Amino acid sequence: MSARDAVAAAAAPEQAAERGEGAGEGxxxxxxxxxxxxxxxxxxxPLLDAMTFLNEATTRYPQAVSFAPGRPYEGFFEPADVHHYLDTYLDHLAARGAGRDAVRTTLxxxxxxxGVIADLVARTLANDEGLTVPPEALVLTVxxxxxxxxxxxxxxxxxEDVLLVSSPCYVGVTGAARLLDLTTVPVPEGPAGGPDPATVRAAARAVRAGGRRPRALYVVPDFANPSGTSMPVPARSxxxxxxxEEGLLVVEDNPYGFFAREAGERPTLKALDRRRQVVHLGSFAKTCFPGARLGYVVADQEVAGPGGRRTLLADELARLKSMTTVNTPALSQAVIGGMLLRHDCRLREANAPAAAHYAANMTVLLGELERHFPPPERRRLGISWNEPEGGFFAVLTVPFAADEAAMERCARDHGVLWTPMAPFYPAGGGERRLRLSISSVTKRQIVDGVASLARFVRAEAG
Amino acid sequence: MSARDAVAAAAAPEQAAERGEGAGEGxxxxxxxxxxxxxxxxxxxPLLDAMTFLNEATTRYPQAVSFAPGRPYEGFFEPADVHHYLDTYLDHLAARGAGRDAVRTTLxxxxxxxGVIADLVARTLANDEGLTVPPEALVLTVxxxxxxxxxxxxxxxxxEDVLLVSSPCYVGVTGAARLLDLTTVPVPEGPAGGPDPATVRAAARAVRAGGRRPRALYVVPDFANPSGTSMPVPARSxxxxxxxEEGLLVVEDNPYGFFAREAGERPTLKALDRRRQVVHLGSFAKTCFPGARLGYVVADQEVAGPGGRRTLLADELARLKSMTTVNTPALSQAVIGGMLLRHDCRLREANAPAAAHYAANMTVLLGELERHFPPPERRRLGISWNEPEGGFFAVLTVPFAADEAAMERCARDHGVLWTPMAPFYPAGGGERRLRLSISSVTKRQIVDGVASLARFVRAEAG
Structure with a gap:
């Protein structure tokens, strides 16, 4: 029974009579x-409606080639591995001296x-990112x-406290702000990728001039969702x-950092941080196992409380977490902990096959776009796209409104799904842009999908 | 390294010089x-500080008999079972026609x-509680x-929207309200247990008279945390x-319902609900596996949106959930799903040994209190306690302030931990009350712990 059917059943007359009966005086x-x-x-x-629409469209067109979802490729995953990972972690606890009862209690x-695996996560961050943080500065999150x-x-x-967000912005951030009734102020991504320092300064000053406090800037330095752009290394510092200078913390989100198309140093903002000004958000969803729903925050900022009490921001986040989910499932932590141990706390190496897969897919996508829209026609039609250095997403600009209606026409008539970009712009914009994700399609699907997409774009543009 | 050491290390002079350097003009x-x-x-x-203090005290006195934590008994749990439960659920998916790829995708x-196991949870609610709800009215939560x-x-x-809460109240509710900047108004538990209808009406009217909207009443009808009291069946209706009559939804929380000391019908408020006025919160933490962190909401209320759109409140909760945790770990759902399947979706039967264990512990606690404080002495000292019909908690009233300092003295000098009640009263009260939990102690510990506690109480009272 669908939700709608359930509602219809609920509204049946004999049941309706039972409801509303309690209305009394006063x-x-x-x-x-x-x-x-x-x-x-x-x-x-409208943001939530947009997300709901997208999910429903994906369900309505199950046969379409879907460039819409940002979910990882499943081919490297095997359910039986979960057992091995779990056992690896429990054996690790035992090897470190935990008795049978203590192992049982932990799980x-x-x-x-x-959380319980902060030590393993800290070791992994040191190996993979050259990021030295004490385990105490970590909070494991859902x-x-x-x-x-x-x-x-x-x-x-x-x-009165405002969050600056790079724009276009990941919907999870604007959504969380909305849930808490917080104001976000968009800072447009510059041409080089990432928010421009001068624009950040101007935005912070404008917020202060309006009598409010700019508290932090949210940014994804590598292969951002939805734009696919990255910040050049000098721009990071x-x-x-x-x-x-503006008294802002930087909230760095880094889900895609391992998935560069070419080798080279891409230090995270946190690795460059000498002032403890960066709060770093990490996730094992793209690199290990989405179904474990495990992420973490590195928050090594000191917090001065009354009576000279000093804590870390991580401690304060944990105090809040006791009011959201109490704690992160030990089961998820044990399985991811086992994965980390199996890979000697080096996820970058473990993700090399996945990185190669995504890189190859992105190269196929860009090549097919090039093939279907050679430069003269591209200019004539007013079509362009960016060339992400990695990650899951590229952005195509078209000469017509790439809205929900267009997406529906494309799915229905051409069998291709994508994501309208406009909902990612908190202050408007992006109306003629669409996001293409290569993470969960095959190369064959990319080739066929771009051919169909090209037919759709020509039909709409013509 | 403790959090405090980490902070001290962070404040070392050579690192301090690196910070604060970015302060610039403007x-x-x-x-x-x-x-x-x-x-x-x-x-x-102060509520958060109280919780932090309690956790720290538990760590500082590891040898003490602890009547403090409300965590379940572990004796019936075996880590190897997790493998069986997981396989049971994956086999179930396969038996229902899911191919290898679909099983992998689900996990x-x-x-x-x-969530993915709403059908199994709905079946369990029907078997255990006589509660018939469509799976669509369920949201699986962390x-x-x-x-x-x-x-x-x-x-x-x-x-302007106010939540009424039965008082004393579970800290998770007042904490969640605090996180969202919501106002809670306490409704004192009546002598029969649970909030008195007349008091609820008066509280709702007072809120409205103050220009605000009373939206819902939070209540734990069975073996409440912290008071241990239950609502008589006629009082529920x-x-x-x-x-x-007051236009309030009722938010029913039911973590301890299975743990009655004597057999008998104890219908949940949701089972008595004829108006779809009850939102029912459930948890598998006490009945299955806390480390999976799995709970659920039954929210079958219709919601009327613009353009005649009808949804269930469960759909709206899910839309909010996409901004808190995106979704509940499939791993946790799979393991709990396997447990439900193994027990034929009948957790009440599966929990019979645990229920017997808790009931016996509560009986020992009450018997030992009786033995150490016979009626004449009890009256002379001004000591009393309630006699919960089940659950994890009983409340002892003493003739002195049962505050954090008293708890610390009791732990240090008498080797017994308990929980001060005052932090559970949103509007003050409970200063001479303490909560005793029997869930994670042995009968021997209860006997020894009550003997030590009696010495402490006499020392303080005398």
């Missing part, structure tokens, strides 16, 4: 049905709010999304300097 | 350290926001805590009538 009538307008305003946000019970929610909640004390 | 100096007062106000809430990938957060966020649109 009080308002019992509210049946609830009105959406009486619920929290985030539920009426079975409520655990510490900050995906990076919970880390984001906790970070925004901690930093933004009230409506400049951005940190600009943020520090 | 902007405020980079905030090092962050000030707790600049972060969200929930972080300065490995991001999944539907509402513990009941996330369900609480989502429910409060959906129902309370802004600061009267409470639903009173709530309906």
């Amino acid at each position: 009080g308002p009538p019992f509210p049946v049905p609830l009105r959406l307008g009486d619920l929290h305003a985030s539920l009426a946000d 079975f019970q409520y655990g510490p709010t900050k 995906g990076a999304q919970e880390g984001m929610l906790l970070t925004l909640r901690a930093l933004c004390a009230g409506p 400049r951005l940190l300097d600009a943020a520090a | 902007g405020p100096p980079f905030p090092v350290p962050l000030r707790l007062g600049d972060l969200h106000a929930s972080l300065a809430d 490995f990938q991001y999944g539907p926001t509402k 513990g009941a805590q996330e369900g609480m957060l989502l429910t409060l966020r959906a129902l309370c649109a802004g600061p 009267r409470l639903l009538d009173a709530a309906a």
Whole structure:
């Protein structure tokens, strides 16, 4: 039974008579049905409707080639491995001296709010990112999304506190801000990728001039979702300097960092951080196992409390976490902990085959776009695209509104799904852009999908 | 290295020189350290400090008999079982026609926001509670805590919306409200257990008279945390009538329902609900496996949106969930799903040994209190306690302040830990009450612990 059917069944006359009967004198009538307008305003946000539409469209066109979802490729995953990973972690606990009862407690019970595998994650960050952080500065979270929610909640004390976000922006951030009734101010990505330092400064000053506090800047330095763009290395230090001058923390989100198309140093903002100004959000969803829903926050900022009490921001995030999910499933932590141990706490190496897969897919996508839209025709039609250095996403600019209606026509008539970009721009924009994801398609699907997409674009443009 | 050591290391002079250097003209100096007062106000809430103190005290006195934590008994759990449960669920998917790839996708990938085992949970609710709800009315959550957060966020649109809570109240609810800047209004538990209908009506009217909207009433009808009290069956229907007359939804939390000391019908409020006025929060933490962190919400209320769109409240909760944790770990759902399948979706039967264990422990606790404080002495000292019909908790009233300092003295000098009740009273109260939990102690520990506790109480009272 679908949700709609369930609702219809619920509204059957004999049941309706049973409801609303309690309305008595003095009080308002019992509210049946609830009105959406009486619920929290985030539920009426067009952003949520856009996401709902996309999910439904994916379900409605199961045969379409889907450039829409940003989910990882499954080919390297085997369910039986979960058993091995779990056992590896439990054996590791035993080898470190935990008795039978202590092993059982770690897996079975409520655990510490900050998590149980911070030591393994810290070791992995040191190996993979050259990032030296004490395990105490880490909080394990239910995906990076919970880390984001906790970070925004901690930093933004009230409506006068503003989060700057690089624009176009990942919907999870604007969504979390919406849930908490926080204001976000978009900072456009510059031509080089990432927010321009001068623009960040101007945005922070404008916020202050309006009587509010700019608290932090959210940015994805590598292969951003949705734009696919990356920040050049020198721009990273400049951005940190600009943020520090404006008293801003930087919230760095790094889900795609391993998936570069070409070798080369791409230091995270946190690795460049000399002021403890960066809060770093990480995720094992793209590099290990989405179904474990495991992420983490590196928050090594000191917090001065009353009576000279000093904590780390990670401790404060954990205190908030006790009010969102209490703690992150020990089961998820044990399985990911086992994966880390199996790979000697070196996920970059372990992800080399996946990185090669995504890189090859991106190269096929860009090559096929090139083939179907050679330069003269491209200019004539007003079509362009970016050439991401890695990650899951590229952006195509077209000479017509790439909105939900267009996406539906493309799916119905040409069997291809993609994601409209406009919902990713908090202050408007992106109306003629669409996002193409290469993460969960085969090369054959990319070849066929771009051919169909080209027919659609020509039909719409012509 | 402890959190405090990490902070001390962080404050070493050579590193301190590196920080704060970015303060430039125009902007405020980079905030090092962050000030707790600049972060969200929930972080300065005494409630959080109380919880932190309790956790630390438990760590400081590892040898003490601990009547403090409400965690379940571990004796019935075996880590190897996790493998069997996981395989059971994956076999179940295959038996229902899922191919190898589909099974992998269900376990490995991001999944539907509402979850993947709603059908099994619905079947279990029908078997165990006589509760018939369509799977579409369910959302799987990361513990009941996330369900609480989502429910409060959906129902309370802004600061004018108020949540009534039975008092003393579970800290997870007042904490979630604090995180969202929502107002809670305590409704004292009546002498029969649970909030009195007349008091609920009066509280709702007072809120409305103050220009605000009372939206819902939070209540734990069976063996409440922290008070241990239960609502008599006739009082349940009267409470639903009173709530309906005042236009209130009822948020029912039911973590301990299976753990009655004596057989008998104890219908949940949701099972008595004829108006779809009850949102029901459930958890597998006490009945299956805390480390999976799996809970659920039954929210079958209709929601009327623009353009005649009808959804269920569960759909709206799922939309909010996409902004808190995206979805509940498929891994946790698969393992709990396997447990449900192994027990033929009948957890009440499966929990019979655990229920017997808790019931016997509670009986020992009450018997030992009786033995150490016979009626004449009890009256002379001004000591009393309640006699819970089940669950994990009983409350002892003493003739002195049962605060953190007293708890520390009791732990240090008498080797017994317990929980001060005052932090559970949102509007003050409970200063001379302490909570005793029997869930994770042995009978021997209860006997020894009550003897030591009696010495402490006499020393303090005398």
